[in-house]
Amino acid sequence: MADSLPSEVSNLQLDHFLRDLRRGLKAHLEHLMSVMFSLRFPDSRDASDAGFDSTLACRFEEAVAGGYGPEIEASGAYRSLLARHRAVHALAEDCLARSRADTLKPAKLARLLRAVEAFQDFADRLHSNTAATLIEVDEVTGVFTRHVMERELKEELARARRGKIPFTVAMADIDHFKAVNDTHGHPFGDHVLAELAARLTDGLRPYDQVFRYGGEEFLVLLPETSGEEARSVLDRLRERIGAAEIRDGNVVATVTLSIGVSEFASGRSIKRLIADADAALYRAKQGGRNRVELAERTPKRRSANPAAAGRR
Ligand SMILES: Nc1nc2c(ncn2[C@@H]2O[C@H](COP(=O)(O)OP(=O)(O)OP(=O)(O)O)[C@@H](O)[C@H]2O)c(=O)[nH]1
Known part of the structure; x- marks a missing residue:
C-alpha cells in the first residue's frame, strides 16, 4: 500500500488508498485471528476444531467494519493493531480532507506514508509466524x-x-x-x-x-x-x-x-x-x-x- 501511493495524489487516489487500508486491515486481522487461535489451541488443526464459534467471528466482522466497541475482547496484540489502525486511518482521512481543500502539504503526506509503513510492518510481524511473533511482539501488551x-x-x-x-x-x-x-x-x-x-x-x-x-x-x-x-x-x-x-x-x-x-x-x-x-x-x-x-x-x-x- 505504502509503496504504491505517489507523492502527488489526487482525491480519487486517496479514496482508493483509504479503501485499500480498510481491506488491508481486514486481511491482517483475519490472519492475526488464525495466528492467535493456533497459539491458544496448538493441538487443533483449525478454528472449528478448537470450538471457535461464530460469536467471535461476528465481533471480528464488527471490528473490521469500524465499530470498534469497547466490549470487544482482545489480546494486547489485537488491541494494539486496532489502535494503530485507528490512528493511521484518522491521519489518512485528515490528508484526504486537506487534499480536497487544497491544503495538503508534502510533509503531511510523507507522514502518512510513514505511518502506513509502520502499521504494515507491525501487522506483518504479527502474521509472519508464531515464533518470530513471540520474539517481536510482547504478549502482554501487544x-x-x-x-x-x-x-x-x-x-x-x-x-x-x-x-x-x-x-x-x-x-x-x-x-x-x-x-x-x-x-x-x-x-x-x-x-x-x-x-x-x-x-x-x-x-x-x-x-x-x-x-x-x-x-x-x-x-x-x-x-x-x-x-x-x-x-x-x-x-x-x-x-x-x-x-x-x-x-x-x-x-x-x-x-x-x-x-x-x-x-x-x-x-x-x-x-x-x-x-x-x-x-x-x-x-x-x-x-x-x-x-x-x-x-x-x-x-x-x-x-x-x-x-x-x-x-x-
Ligand atoms: N503484572 C505484572 N507485573 C509486572 C510485570 N513485569 C514486572 N512487573 C512488576 O512490576 C513491579 C515493579 O516494581 P518496582 O520496581 O518496585 O517499581 P514500582 O512499584 O513501580 O515503584 P516506582 O517505579 O519507584 O514508582 C514489580 O512488582 C514486578 O513484579 C508483568 O509483566 N506483569
Missing part, C-alpha cells in the same frame, strides 16, 4: 519488544544523521506498580500494562512507536520531534492517563506515569540516548513521580570539565 526497538532506533538514528532531523526517545515507567500487583493481583497488573500500552499508542501519532522496554517500563520513539515538543506532548498524555480509570470487571484503579525524555543530538550513541532518558526518568521519580523530565543536552565533545561530564 507492543513491540526490545528486539524490534533496537533495530528501529538504529534506523531512526541513520535517518536523523542523513536528514539532520531531530528525534526523541522517552522512557515511561508506571508509578508504584508493585502496589497495583500487590493490591489487585498479577492478572490485573497485566491488564494495566496492556491498557497503558494501548493508551500510549492511541495518544501518540501513528508513526510514533511504543516498545516494552522491560517490566513496567515503556520506551517511546518520536521521530521528527524535538525534546521540548516531546515533553509537552507526553505531559498532556501523562495527565490524561493519570486521570482515567482502568477497569477490569469490578476491579478499578488509576495509575500515573513518570517519564524521562531525551532528544538525539549528533555524536550521541543510542546507548547514551537511552541512558539520558533513563537519568531524566530517575529525576522524575525523585521529584515526586507523575511528571515528565527532559534530559539536558549533552555537549558534543567531551566536556572540558571531566567531573561535570561524569555526573551525567
Whole structure:
C-alpha cells in the first residue's frame, strides 16, 4: 500500500488508498485471528476444531467494519493493531480532507506514508509466524519488544544523521506498580500494562512507536520531534492517563506515569540516548513521580570539565 501511493495524489487516489487500508486491515486481522487461535489451541488443526464459534467471528466482522466497541475482547496484540489502525486511518482521512481543500502539504503526506509503513510492518510481524511473533511482539501488551526497538532506533538514528532531523526517545515507567500487583493481583497488573500500552499508542501519532522496554517500563520513539515538543506532548498524555480509570470487571484503579525524555543530538550513541532518558526518568521519580523530565543536552565533545561530564 505504502509503496504504491505517489507523492502527488489526487482525491480519487486517496479514496482508493483509504479503501485499500480498510481491506488491508481486514486481511491482517483475519490472519492475526488464525495466528492467535493456533497459539491458544496448538493441538487443533483449525478454528472449528478448537470450538471457535461464530460469536467471535461476528465481533471480528464488527471490528473490521469500524465499530470498534469497547466490549470487544482482545489480546494486547489485537488491541494494539486496532489502535494503530485507528490512528493511521484518522491521519489518512485528515490528508484526504486537506487534499480536497487544497491544503495538503508534502510533509503531511510523507507522514502518512510513514505511518502506513509502520502499521504494515507491525501487522506483518504479527502474521509472519508464531515464533518470530513471540520474539517481536510482547504478549502482554501487544507492543513491540526490545528486539524490534533496537533495530528501529538504529534506523531512526541513520535517518536523523542523513536528514539532520531531530528525534526523541522517552522512557515511561508506571508509578508504584508493585502496589497495583500487590493490591489487585498479577492478572490485573497485566491488564494495566496492556491498557497503558494501548493508551500510549492511541495518544501518540501513528508513526510514533511504543516498545516494552522491560517490566513496567515503556520506551517511546518520536521521530521528527524535538525534546521540548516531546515533553509537552507526553505531559498532556501523562495527565490524561493519570486521570482515567482502568477497569477490569469490578476491579478499578488509576495509575500515573513518570517519564524521562531525551532528544538525539549528533555524536550521541543510542546507548547514551537511552541512558539520558533513563537519568531524566530517575529525576522524575525523585521529584515526586507523575511528571515528565527532559534530559539536558549533552555537549558534543567531551566536556572540558571531566567531573561535570561524569555526573551525567
Ligand atoms: N503484572 C505484572 N507485573 C509486572 C510485570 N513485569 C514486572 N512487573 C512488576 O512490576 C513491579 C515493579 O516494581 P518496582 O520496581 O518496585 O517499581 P514500582 O512499584 O513501580 O515503584 P516506582 O517505579 O519507584 O514508582 C514489580 O512488582 C514486578 O513484579 C508483568 O509483566 N506483569
